[in-house]
Amino acid sequence: MDKLLRLIFTKLDSKKWVNCGERTPNSVSCVHCQQSQYYNGNKISYSCVEKRKIYALRYLPVHEAENRSALRKLPDDVVQELLNYNNIRVLSLGGGPGSDLYAVLKYLSESVRDGYRHKVSMTRIDIEPLWDKMAGVVVEDAAAGCDFEIVNKVIHADVMAGLDSVKGKEYDLVICSYLISELSGVNFKELGGRLKKIMWKGGVLMINDRPQDEVDNNIREIFEGAEIELEEASNNGHANYYFDQDIVDKVGPKFYMGSNFFLGVNK
Numbered sequence: 001m002d003k004l005l006r007l008i009f010t011k012l013d014s015k016k017w018v019n020c021g022e023r024t025p026n027s028v029s030c031v032h033c034q035q036s037q038y039y040n041g042n043k044i045s046y047s048c049v050e051k052r053k054i055y056a057l058r059y060l061p062v063h064e065a066e067n068r069s070a071l072r073k074l075p076d077d078v079v080q081e082l083l084n085y086n087n088i089r090v091l092s093l094g095g096g097p098g099s100d101l102y103a104v105l106k107y108l109s110e111s112v113r114d115g116y117r118h119k120v121s122m123t124r125i126d127i128e129p130l131w132d133k134m135a136g137v138v139v140e141d142a143a144a145g146c147d148f149e150i151v152n153k154v155i156h157a158d159v160m161a162g163l164d165s166v167k168g169k170e171y172d173l174v175i176c177s178y179l180i181s182e183l184s185g186v187n188f189k190e191l192g193g194r195l196k197k198i199m200w201k202g203g204v205l206m207i208n209d210r211p212q213d214e215v216d217n218n219i220r221e222i223f224e225g226a227e228i229e230l231e232e233a234s235n236n237g238h239a240n241y242y243f244d245q246d247i248v249d250k251v252g253p254k255f256y257m258g259s260n261f262f263l264g265v266n267k
Ligand SMILES: C[S@@+](CC[C@H](N)C(=O)[O-])C[C@H]1O[C@@H](n2cnc3c(N)ncnc32)[C@H](O)[C@@H]1O
Pocket: 046, 059, 063, 093, 094, 095, 096, 097, 098, 099, 100, 125, 126, 127, 128, 131, 157, 158, 159, 160, 176, 177, 178, 179, 182, 183
């Protein structure tokens, strides 16, 4: 990940701010604009290229660590069952730069014991097509250290419509990181019902997000709608990623995990 973050860092464009027409109100710099979009009812959007780069630099390692740490809580028999499939089908909801898929690949790779070269088919549903290029590079970076045959697909859509467009039972692992906190006006039980329709028996649902009562309750509703019994826990502690000092100074990345995650198996 070091080379990847260095590449993104070298592409930061300090001139973008001067004439930027999409600043978060009252923000004073690109970094501040990216951070302050989450507060005071500001509009959240990833259409700005600087925002996407800063998002990745600030959160990619820590969100990857949170997702991987959550997946490690799966019982071993569940992951070994997933690894029995010829083709492990993974669906990411609101994957953005691909932090969740990075974690999935690393987690599956560390769980393989049969020496077999597995195929992993990954689909991202994301409303923002402008993430595609970065997500492609991030998945490539993760895949470089894993012995998988990888197939990548993307559905550019709102999550509800995207799930509707999936026909039949398709997925063995559905992962969703920091999307639920960005959704409004959604019927979360209905979202769970749609997930139920596209998950195989034995498939895993994992949702990771910021620790906030309303978000927790919405996630519980999703599991209820999906009729999946859930376990929940928190991620804390250092993400064990150490940034170069110039990246720390410029974008103030997050070092510590701080999320709640919810995990269950579709029986
Ligand atoms: C906070 S980012 C999370 C990115 C990544 N999963 C992570 O953990 O860092 C939220 C992502 O959800 C996407 N998104 C927001 N609203 C969405 C919606 N209604 N349907 C699908 N994707 C959405 C955004 O484009 C963005 O990629």
